[in-house]
Amino acid sequence: MSARLAVSNLGISYGAYRVVRDLNLEIGGGEIVGLLGSNGSGKSTTVKVLTGINQPDSGSVITFNGDVLGARDFNAVALRRRGIRVVHQESPLVDDLTVAEAIAIHIGFPKKFGVVRVRELNARAQQMLDDFEIPVDAAALCGSLTAGQRALTSFTIALAGIQPDKALLILDEATASLPTRDAERYLRRVREAARRGLSVLMVTHRLSEVRDFCDRSLVLRNGENVAEFTAESFDESAVVHAMVGGSVELYASRHENAGARDGAADLSVSGLFGPGLEGVSLTASSGQIVGITGLSGGGASEVLRALGGIEQASQGTISIDGREVVIREPRDAIDHGVYYLSSDRIAEGGVMELTVEDNLTLPKTERYGWGAKRGVDSDRMIDQMGVHPTDPSVGFGSLSGGNQQKVLMGRWLLLDPKILLLDDPTAGVDPNAREAIFAALEKVRASGGTVLIRSTEPAQLARLCDVVLVFRDGQVIQELRGSELTTEEISLATYA
């Protein structure tokens, strides 16, 4: 039987810049294939060809269900009609629509005499959700869904109106911002769909997902296919080796931490109320990495946003080095040496139209003057964070997602942060970049800074943090320290 998707000699270029070369890939019916690679290795670019955003170079041959695709097929509508569907990391659901309406946008509204039949609309959507045991009410507003439910709704939309045994689902880091537990739940649904014949191409940086859910996986490096693993031969260190062309050094781990000063609460928050916050109190000392976790909407992201001046607290006090400060907007936070890195790097971080150097040095622009210092600083950060490409004059908007994240992190590191607030900084970054981020945090800690980091991956927090604060209903409900800092304890406290 022929493969569902067969790609041979795929080349993809941006102008004269060849980003993908000679890529060969086959996916059989009902197979789940992982696509791995460092940030900037060409994964998204490949997905963009299969979803009709990019055109392949001439000489590339792509066959889907036995049909060789021609130039006219490479547009989003035609490929979707053929049964190639994609789910991205951010679910573009309109908050004011119900789940049933969001599904109907893609497959049509049931109508009689031009009037939408709401009962039928809801019943049909509920049937689709129930078919995959997705715990979502079809009549609920999309805006009321948790992150995990949103992701599962997007999955349902992607599968709407297709025959699984003729289709290909592409997961483009679909689980990157989900907590580990929700991601597993999600991928179990994907596996069920694969049992029904759906073919799946899964782009992810979480190697454990590939180990647990993929039948095979390919590794891209600099746009070339450098290794292939079966479920049996899959080995995390061999994969990472193939991704980076060398080994990854492991940096920070909390056992190395000697910097924390006991009792010196350099950041102290008391009775903080505000959007999503119901009286948060916490302290963090110089030289500490404080982990923040909790279900979405529980206050973990919200407290970082309030401290960073993105949202305004309505009540409560924030003190730094024993002095009360007022943080109403990002500028106030920055003036006190408090820097916030959002999980939404596009909306709240980088300026797409500016260069990498501009983005790195943005908050310090007025201090540079005419000397070469600006270039020296930006080169140093490009090197420290392993930004690719290394040319500081390229547009920030042309960097891959993971490389954008490294630049935004580098921007704050250049300012020697006193307090660094990071909201899920490793979502969508490859293992090498993750280690570069951890190494940078270790430096901040060693120089007496304080880091508050939210992560959806309990294993990361267990490895990195001196203390982990668990949030629920807008409050800190538990503090884990010392021997409690294990993946299991953190997961239990977060989800139980």
Ligand SMILES: Nc1ncnc2c1ncn2[C@@H]1O[C@H](COP(=O)(O)OP(=O)(O)OP(=O)(O)O)[C@@H](O)[C@H]1O
């Ligand atoms: N519009 C563009 N113009 C020029 N170069 C681009 C453009 N988009 C991407 N690139 C370059 O193509 C290369 C591959 O990027 P791509 O986004 O495919 O990487 P990726 O493997 O998906 O990375 P990540 O894991 O960070 O998302 C990168 O070097 C990137 O800088």
